[in-house]
Amino acid sequence: MTSAVAMVEHWRGPFLESVHHGHAVVCHAETGIEKVWGNPDLIVLPRSSAKMIQALPLIESGAAQGFGLTAEHLALACASHSGAPMHVRRVTDWLEALDLDVSALRCGPRAPLGKDAAHQLVWDHGTPSPLHSDCSGKHSGFLTVTKHIGAGPEYVQIDHPVQAQVREAWERVTGETVAGFGVDGCSAPNFATSLAGIARAMARYAAAPEDSAMGRLRLAMAKHPELVAGEDRACTNLMRALDGRVSLKTGAEGFFVAIIPEFKLGIALKIADGAGRAAECAITAILVKLGILAPDHPVTHTYLNIALKNWDGLHTGWQRAAPPLC
Secondary structure (H helix, E strand, C coil): CCCCEEEEEEEECCEEEEEEEEEEEEEECCCEEEEEECCCCCEECCHHHHHHHHCHHHHHCCHHHHCCCCHHHHHHHCCCCCCCHHHHHHHHHHHHHCCCCHHHCCCCCECCCCHHHHHHHHHCCCCCECCCCCCHHHHHHHHHHHHHHCCCCCCCCCCCHHHHHHHHHHHHHHCCCCCCEEECCCCCEEECEEHHHHHHHHHHHHHCCCCCHHHHHHHHHHHCHHHHCCCCCHHHHHHHHCCCCCEEEEECCCEEEEEEHHHCEEEEEEECCCCHHHHHHHHHHHHHHCCCCCCCCCCHHHHCCEEEECCCCCEEEEEEECHHHC
């Protein structure tokens, strides 16, 4: 099957009001693809879900060791954080350790993703800064590599040595030549590959030794889920619910990946219409279907089988996994 399959349904009373279609691949590090929904050969831009791939040069170049980076730094390099004070403070300290400031970041200013942080910024009459950007940790990682190898400051340019290292890592872990690139919301290149290639990369992360570059990034994410996203965010909530057994990462336009070391599995998921609510529901449904996440866990019901209510608090319907994911 190559067309997108139904993944998430929204019911209003007895009426099926909306259906989100998508594609997903479950891949084993040794035996290959184990499960497919839709088209595994679909060429995709995984957006922020691939930040752990973009962070590989941070370790492999020797930059992380050279600048004494910790697991917290590595988690932030993989993060789409909420722009909360704990994130902004750590990024600021990281830049200071590099003898740099906010002007070195090329991710652009953005209001915090976290509601509390965004409200506080307004209350304080503050201005969104590149430090608040959900990608400022990734960009601090790029800057660390840039400084380590003595390259120029425009590290988001496709011909910059940092991006050349990212591309090499990308092709190595996906097992594919990149199919081009798009410019991400944070101005960095985002390389295109097949959905199966991303799942294969996540499976390789799952099987990687803990002291390898991939293993260290995977463990940093699982150890610091609050830095990877933030409070009331799906990545953080699901990783906490799974007690560090799984590393998860969302991406824009309905993307999600999961790294499951226990079974050497990687998952890549793309919702065709780009809906984040559907991606969160679908990745939860797949984790339940694989026996990774308990169907009755409280966090499961945050994203799967949700009772929908209107502004007056009346129960109006449900968000559920579509039959192919059940």
